[in-house]
Every structure is written in structure tokens, then in C-alpha cells.
Amino acid sequence: MLLDLNDYRNDMKRCARCSICKWPPLAQMKSWRFSQNCPAISRFNFHAYSGGGRMALGLALAEGKLDEADEELSNIVYRCTACGACDSSCKYNSELEVLWPIYATRARLVGAGCFREEHGPIIESLRREDNPLMKSKSERGRWAEGLDVKDLSKGGQAEVIYHAGCLYSFDPELSKVARETVTLLRSAGVEVGIRGAQESCCGSMAFQLGFQGEFIKFAESNIDDWNALGARKVVTSCACGFGIMKAVYPLLGKKMKFEVVHISQYLDELIREGKLQLSKKIPLRVTYHDPCNLGRKSEEYVPWKGTEKKVLGQLIVREPEKTVHRGWEGVYDPPRDVIRAVPGINFVEMERIREYAWCCGAGGGVKTTMDDFALWTAGERIAEAQSVGAEAIVTACSWCERNLRDAAAAQGKKMQVLDIVELVKQAR
Amino acid sequence: MAKKIKVLAIGELAGNQLSPGTRELLGGGRDLADSLGARVGIVLLSESAGKTGAEAIAYGADEVYQAEAAFLKNYQPEVYLQVLEKIVKKVGPEILLLAQTATGRDLAPRLACRLKTALAPDCVALAIDPDSGLLRMTRPVYGGRALAVLVCKTRPQMATVRFRALKSREPDPSRPGEIKPVTPELDQSKIKSKFIEKVVEEVKGVPLENARVVACGGRGMGGAEAYALLEELAQFWGGAVGATRPACDSGWVSSARQIGLTGKIVSPNLYLAVALSGSSQHMAGCGNSKMIVAINKDPEANIFSFANYGVVGDYRRILPPLIERLKQVRKGPKD
Amino acid sequence: MQVIVCLKQILDPEMPSGSFHLDPNRKRAVPPPGTPPVLSPFDENALEAALRLKDGQGAKVIAVSLGDKLARAVVKKPLSAGADELVLLEDPEWEDLDHFASARVLAAAIRKIGEFDLILTGRQAADWDAGLVGSALAEELGLGCVTLARKIEVVKDKVRVERVAPDGYEVVEALRPCVVTVDSELGELRQITMPGIFAAKKKPIQEWKPADLKLASPAPARCELVDLYLPKRETVCEIIGGESPEEAALKLADKLLEKCPA
Structure with a gap:
């Protein structure tokens, strides 16, 4: 089973309440203003909302000391974007799993039927329409209407399949990104196919909310479909999709006959190979926002099973050795290299970057059901971008873009939000 | 001395013949009765039985309880229930079988209530436990992910059986058997629903x-x-x-x-x-x-x-x- | 008009196959983490039937759920979908009742509700797949019962039902009040919306215990579950190949003709 709280009892027990989960490592801090890493603890300022606090709650649940049906428990558990910043920070100091117990706590609540009512329609929409957005699945392929691209739902195979993802498929403002992606790939000579109306959600939303069963169905059917369509490469713009396909899909034990590539990696490769040439100057001061799912959360997760021995009264030795996920292996450089390849661009980094990046606030279902929290979190990121003088935030995730744009609009902040594909398209 | 009817089936007609499911009930019921050393009976309700009584005997019945009346033309639960309840109580079988059809699944639960017994619906296998002599009823549960084996504590042990779960026998027109006409009685005051019409929808091929x-x-x-x-x-x-x-x-x-x-x-x-x-x-x-x-x-x-x-x-x-x-x-x- | 809909909370029948495990001692499937219980899909069809009556001719819809450890997010769904009231019959004593005992408790609750024109439920609960409770409920209450409905209309003192038949449908009329069990052909429950969920927060929920229904302890089950097991699959698939799909097709044709002639 994928997510069993009991598998993390030892990690949860060992949390020493050092609170490192609430901050980036000291050596990474550049200012007091942007020194926090966890949206939930920053916003709600009570230990239970932090990674460590969530471990304590998870442990209490696993030990039967807490009732799953507790309303306040659910409030805390879901006021979290599951961004994984706590996990990366904790790993700087110790080797505890923090993010996966957070997932497992949610799966535990869900299994007991104690999910939040407002998540009901999302899951139902997934079950009926293959997307979490309550949109009709028959309209899924619409974004590609009029494009010269092979629609595999009408038969045929393709070695490279582009997976647009739910938000890029349905969001009227963002579906332009999906169209531009296909156009760019075609102009670089890539024979790309799409699944049209038969493309379905990657299952990430279900997974993040704790609906592991629903997730498994999406993951398995996607893997089956891509295998059957002869895919060698699945390219996605959706960072959430990329993260889950890289980190979690392999745990299902199904053979994946394709590699999963994020569009930023692919663009980087095509630019380096000279297949895409960027010639137009864009004299813009931009910064880059690391989507959690493209960065630290895209590292393949290897659950550890084995025996633990205590030596010298306090050191824990694990047999076999544990693969520790520190968030270092995420996709950080390709999008930055793509930005730097744009002529005339002025690229500047924010303070919290790479595995210690501040979340945009949309993750873990927060955008759909607690928009005020999502917008506040995005506002923090926009302020950070402004503090380094950026005129635009470039990012590579539909949810980040949607949320940052909404926050900029709602808070009246002047900040352009660009998808990396849009930037490349403009520079062609 | 004649052996007792221990297995009773409730048959359905398709036109002027037994329905295929009914033939299977007789075949399967025959096997159960043989292992109990008992006889098989069948109840047939219809407007007019025609030759179905003889057909039932050829397919394995020892006794046919045949009720004919104009009001039995179309299946109507409260009508059928009244007639069947009386016949089943009179025969007093150990085992009562119906087919899992639109009629069987409608009738069986209510009949079970009236007989104050349980019901194992939609069984895919029936067997007599050699030790206890009780009927082991196997049925798919959890959407077919698991199989449950049930034993009934009350009598009759009642099951509806999925189509093709039991095997009908080759008809033997020379089999001996007895047709017992039953005069159905009806208390109109207990009828709460009425069959109005059957609408056959155009489907390509068979249902x-x-x-x-x-x-x-x-x-x-x-x-x-x-x-x-x-x-x-x-x-x-x-x-x-x-x-x-x-x-x-x-x-x-x-x-x-x-x-x-x-x-x-x-x-x-x-x-x-x-x-x-x-x-x-x-x-x-x-x-x-x-x-x-x-x-x-x-x-x-x-x-x-x-x-x-x-x-x-x-x-x-x-x-x-x-x-x-x-x-x-x-x-x-x-x- | 007052319509009562009985809905059962069950393990999700559509959980991934790897999540399905049996507890051999309790002879029950084990609820897996990450897959919530759901309302039996057929009971959702029944709720949809009730809501259509409400839309069409106006009705008050009361949802009733029976069991133990009823998950509020699950059993409150009817209110979010448009039902007006919810009655929860929740007690440890009511966990794992057999079909006939369930019908008895539901009947007692329905008598306590008092006024009703129609009782709806699904054609079967998609866990034990028996399809007994609706009919048994009608017998308990001494009412008429129509099963496998795909369309329900209330015409004066009668309920007119289209009942699913293998080759079409039957039209049946029952006196009201009566029980109708609903087939999936009637249609899926409407999509729950956020406004629906917020509206539901103001709707009344009653919680009744055995004492509220003046019920004695439930009778023991009439059937004993002597075994529950996973079916063994022994089929090994013979893959029919060929140089081309066309060749494989011809080989398959020959195989079919041999195994299953016209």
C-alpha cells in the first residue's frame, strides 16, 4: 500500500520539535523578511501547522489518540499546500520523512471518510470527467482545435506525447500555453501527438488530498495508455503532473516504457541542440519561481523498508541504507538555462530558491478550497520578486501561474507572470 | 413410500416453453435432490400452462405444481406472492430456488420475508455440505471481487441463481413425474400494484x-x-x-x-x-x-x-x- | 409530497484492485487508507429519482442512512445534492445488520418520520450486492414494491414506474405510498456543487438511536457467512500473434470458429 501512516511511526516519533522545518537553513537565509519557508506556519503561527506539528498529529492518529472525525484536526491537516519545504529543510539537519507522513495523514482521514466536504465535488469531477475542475471531459481537447497535431484519441501512435494537464487544457487564459507548446515543438521538428479528449488528469490533486485510491486509478490508466500509444517520451507542461509522474508513478510497480520530461527540460535540450533558436530581444528584468512539483517534489521517492538499530545509545543505523530525498535532484537548472538563453533578458534570482523555494500557495488543493490562503501565500512570493526588482515572474506550472496572476490582480500589484513557454515563444 | 419433495423450484415461462433459466434450476435442483435422496418439485404459474408441465418433468422435475388463471398472465408481485406463499408453505421444501431474473429478483426477497426465512441472491454455485446436509450457497460480493459462502439457519434455504451457473439436463420425455394442478385464489384487497404494459425496445440482436x-x-x-x-x-x-x-x-x-x-x-x-x-x-x-x-x-x-x-x-x-x-x-x- | 430515500454507506466498490483486502477473521473487506467510503451508487440513483420528482412536481426529500461510524462527509452528500432533511440511524448495535434486520430498523425510522408518499432506495447495495432491503422494507411496512425502476412519475394516488426488463421495460402502477428500488439506468446523481454544500450546512440532521425507535436488540442474522474468499483465477491467456495484425486476426477467427461456432 502506498500511504500507510504506520510506515512513518518512527519518523514521526523522532521529531525533536527543533522547528528547522519552519525555516530554510540558516546558511541560505538572505533577509529576515523572506526567511520563512512554510506558508501554513507563517500564516497561522501555531506549531501544529508546521511540518513538525503535523508529525505530532500523525503520530497521535496512528496511535489511536486522536479521532479522525475531529473537525479541528481536518482544518489543520488541510491548511497546508503540501509544498514539501518542511521536508527539504528537515533533511538539512536530520533524515526524517516529513512530507510523506503529511500525505499519509490525509490518506488516513480519507479512508475513514473524514475528508472535507468541499473536496467531494473535486473527487467526483475526477471520477466523472477525468479532471478536478468540474469541466466536461468532452471539451478537454478543445485547446488544440485548429492546430496541426496528431490527435491520438482518433487512433495511431506517437513516440513523443504531449500531456497538457488539466489547468492548461481548460483555463481559458492558460490554454494558450498548451497551444504555444505544440507550435514550438512542431517548429523544432518534433513529431508530437496529443491524447485529445482522452487525456486525463495525472491524479496529482487526488494524491495530494489523500485520495490515494483515486490517484492509483489515474496513474495506472495513464501508464497503460502511454505504453499502448507507443510513447518513448511523455512531455508535460504541468509541473504537478511531472512531479507525480517522476516521484510517485514508479512506486506503482508498473512498467513505464517512456521517460517523463518537463517542457522546460525539453526546451532547454532543443535550444542547446540548436533546434530552437531564440533571436528576439526581450529586455525584461525577470525572476524565476521554482514550482514545488518541478523542484523538490519531483525527486523519485524510494520508500525505505528495513530494520533500524540504535548504536551508542542514540545513533540510528538503518539496514539497508536509506535513500534520503533532500530535494536536490529536482529540475532547477533547465528552466533557468532557458531563461538565460533569451537574448537581452535580465535574469535575477529571488531569495528563496531551488529546494528552499517558497510555495506559490496553490498546492495540496488549497487553491480550489481555501483561495484566501492561496492568495496570501502568492502575495508573499510577489513581494519577494518585487524586492529584487523583477518586472516579471517566469515559472513553469499552471497552478503557480494561475495563483500568482490572481494574487497580483487581487492585491493590485504590478507583476507580470509568464510561463516559460510564453517567454520562449516571444523570443522566437 | 414416495420420497419427500425437498427441492422446490419456482419456474418461469418464455412463451409456451420453460425459460432457459428454469431448465437450469431443474438440472441443478436435480443434482441437489439426488445428493439428498429426495424429489424435485417445480411451481409454474401461468395463464395457460400448455405442455410446460410435461417439459418440466422431462428436464428433471418429479412433481409440477401448476396454477393456471387469467390473472397470472403477466408477472405481478402481489398476485404471484399470494399464490406462491400458499404453495410453498404446503409443500414445505428444504430448498427453494428461483432464477436471478427481473422476476426472480423481484419476487424472491418478498417471498423470503413472508416465509420468514433468509435468501442468498444471485448465487453462482450451490452444493450440499456432505457433513451437515445443509445447502452451501456461493455468491459474488463486493462487485465480484470476493465470493461469499452462505448457510441458511432458517427454512426453506432459499437462493436465486445466476443464469448459466447451473447446468440443465438433456430432456428425457420418458421420465416419470406428476402434474398437480393447483387452483389459485386471490385476495384482491392485497394487490397494491398493477402491471400496465410491456414495452419492447428496439435493440439490435438479442438482449x-x-x-x-x-x-x-x-x-x-x-x-x-x-x-x-x-x-x-x-x-x-x-x-x-x-x-x-x-x-x-x-x-x-x-x-x-x-x-x-x-x-x-x-x-x-x-x-x-x-x-x-x-x-x-x-x-x-x-x-x-x-x-x-x-x-x-x-x-x-x-x-x-x-x-x-x-x-x-x-x-x-x-x-x-x-x-x-x-x-x-x-x-x-x-x- | 414527501419522499424518503434510503442510502447506505459502503466501501468504495471502485477502489483499485490492489487496495481490496479481506479480513479473514471478521469476514469483511478491510477499509483501505486513501479510499473513502461512498454512498452505494444505486442509492445515489434513487436520490436522483427523488430530486427529479422534487424538481418536477415539488416534494420534500428526506434521506435516511443506517449503520455505525457513518462518515459525515459521505452521508451528508444527499443534503448537498438537494435533499431537505437527513436522518442518521447510527449505533454500534447497527453495524453489520443482516438485510432483514436492516429493513426492520429502517421501517421503524420511517414510521417515526410518519408522513411519506414514496420510499426510494437503490436496486442493491454495491457491497453485498443482494438487493433485499428495499423489498423487505416494503414487506415490513405492508406496502407495495416496484423494483428496478428507470423512471418514476407520481400521478394522483399512484406511482407510475418504468421497470427495467431485458428487452425493454414494463410499465407498472403502484398505490402510494409504496417502495421503489431504482436501477442505474435511471441516471447518475447530479454533480454536487459548492453552493450546494454551503446550502446543506443549514439543513436539519436528526440522529436517532435504538431507544428513539423503541427497538429491541436486532434479531440474529438468518444466514451465516461461513466463508469469504478471493476467487482464484486460473486462466492463462494464450496470446495469438502473427506477423501482422491481419494475420493475428485470421488466426483468432479460426480459434473462435473452433471454440465457439456460430
């Missing part, structure tokens, strides 16, 4: 539940047009066409043709599963088929773990030559 061969298409069919191929394929055997839920949800096929947990349950001799993955939701509706043949692009598809024969490939390239070949065979003599 799904009765079809010997079912061709079913899934999400991989890609559109409504593709089902014409399945129609052609099924036609070869006079079979029926079904669809999976995703295909029905996409509006390609009417939901009346959905096979699966929330649709129809079929158990044909041959199930042709085309471009469908074999989800547990779907397999709940067809897992009991005698033979499953899968055509799927994905060699890892779940359906291959259920199938007896499989072809890996795109149905668009496999079905046309397959149908062509079948048609040739039908037309000309075999080469």
Missing part, C-alpha cells in the same frame, strides 16, 4: 443478459461509430453488443448497454472484450463468462489476466479481417 455471445467495447474504441464493427462481429453468433462505463459516459452507447458493476451482469459463453482495460468495475459484470477473448493495444492491460485468448494490437486493424473471415465461413463451405 444482453440472454446473449450467448457478447462483444463489448471500451474507452479505446474512440467513438460511437466504431461500435458498428462490434455489431457486425456479434451478428455472426446472433450475439449482443455491450459497452464499458467510460464508453457509455462518453455518450457513444446507451447506458442500457453498460456492462459492469453499475450496469448489466452478463455471463455468455463467449465474451469479446475489445479495447477495454478490464477494470474491476467492468469485470464485475462479465467475469463469469465462460470464455473471454481480449483485443487490446496494451499487452499489460488487466483484461489479459482474465482472458483465455488475447490479441495485442489495434482493434481497427484486427476486427475488419476477423469479421471478413467469419463472413466467408458463413457463406461458403469450409475450405
